[in-house]
Amino acid sequence: MVTLAAGFEAKDWVSNGIAVLALIATSALGLWTNRRNRAAQSRQEELVRTQHDTNTRLAEILERLADRVDAGTAAAARNVEWALEHASKHRWLLRNLGPATARGVVIDRDALGGARVDLQPEPPADLGPGESLSITALEAWGAPLADEIRVRWDDTEMATLPLPRWL
Missing domain, CATH: 2.60.40 (Immunoglobulin-like)
Known part of the structure; x- marks a missing residue:
């Protein structure tokens, strides 16, 4: 057995090193996932706003078309x-x-x-x-x-x- 400073053996250093690397990798993966989730949430909120704006514009267009059709039908009815x-x-x-x-x-x-x-x-x-x-x-x-x-x-x-x- 190889004993290193402060009474640690080489196998302890290796297992501790692997644990530290795993901790760093897990933290980095968590940070990366968190950023992706925030970016996805931001894109989703933008899509919801865009969809709402589109629906509002579409409703306005449909109302204008309905008014034109109603006006045309009423005008035609008056011409009978x-x-x-x-x-x-x-x-x-x-x-x-x-x-x-x-x-x-x-x-x-x-x-x-x-x-x-x-x-x-x-x-x-x-x-x-x-x-x-x-x-x-x-x-x-x-x-x-x-x-x-x-x-x-x-x-x-x-x-x-x-x-x-x-x-």
């Missing part, structure tokens, strides 16, 4: 003009005289009183300029037809038209 023509004793034609297409045209059947009502084409219908919807209404069980019909289109617009009578 209706005429109700009496075609025969129990049949009327609802004609779109305006320059715009009326989308989702619906007749309020309840407003026609107790009449049996047949509509062609079956609502909701899209009626372009000059196109018409045929309304056949028969008085039922002694209930007279109403004096007017209500037309709804583009989900928001509504018109009330007098119902012409057969002379």
